[in-house]
Amino acid sequence: MTKVAQRLGRQQWFAAVGRKLVPADLAVQRRTGGRIGLARLGGLSAMVLTTTGRRSGLPREVPLLYVPHGDDYLVIGSNWGQAAHPAWSANLLAHPDAEVDVISRRVPVRARLLTGDERERLWHEVVLPFWPAYEDYERRAGGRELRVFLLSPH
Template sequence: MNLFHKLVRVAGRQEWFARLGPKVAPWDLRLQDLTRGRVNLGELLGVPALLLTTTGRRSGVPRSVPLLYVPHEDGFIVTASNWGRAHHPAWSANLLAEPLADVLVRGRHVRVRARLVTGDERARLWRRITPVWPAFDTYVTRSGGREFRLFVLSRV
């Protein structure tokens, strides 16, 4: 990890960074569209990132969101931090309603099935994701202590 990546992790704990993130996400979607998923802002900032496409639980329309992830077995761990806001993000409710989704990671499309992780397994996996993005612990505090949904996305 270089100095720039270390600085990004420090900045990630700042409130201004969490306010900026949702405004930058559409640009990340556009970048991934232009590069067919080979380039994304997360990777440029030094964190593993993927594009998750869920099915809208009300609309039935595909919804895409860039997320940080941690590799896990033959899949990915993602968390519904919503930048530390008090409510869960829509994509996590979409996964609860329809666990089949698509992931675009490093230019490769992967069909996945999401599984909400709870209990001891959640605690163990949480300890795996916070070193990748230490700001997740800050987000929990900022959200008022909301327990973020944690998902394992397994290849189908």
């Protein structure tokens, strides 16, 4: 299933449909404690990330793919290849303390934006093999470098 999902993920129509399914995916993950979700159906690692809104100060939830990296989690601000960075990534820049829900396990985390050589190394060694579509999303984003965050439990 994972290989099929990875192939589909590279199609432009997939991103358009995926954006529209985010609210339903969030509701399903919340209701099932993360056991069922669109990404998980494709054999991928998925979480619900809760950030603090940078302007409102209110909790904001978003379902995301993540790449396990030791005890940490890598998340990518692809915004499905749109020109703007996703709101959750700006929230993490303003308020790096957040929470992840991974299969009914809530974990407080601190986010760190990866840059330079560290970002490049993890991008090529870990991120792209997990979800090759990120390369397509970055190209479609019109030159915007996708933000890569390391979420470390604390």
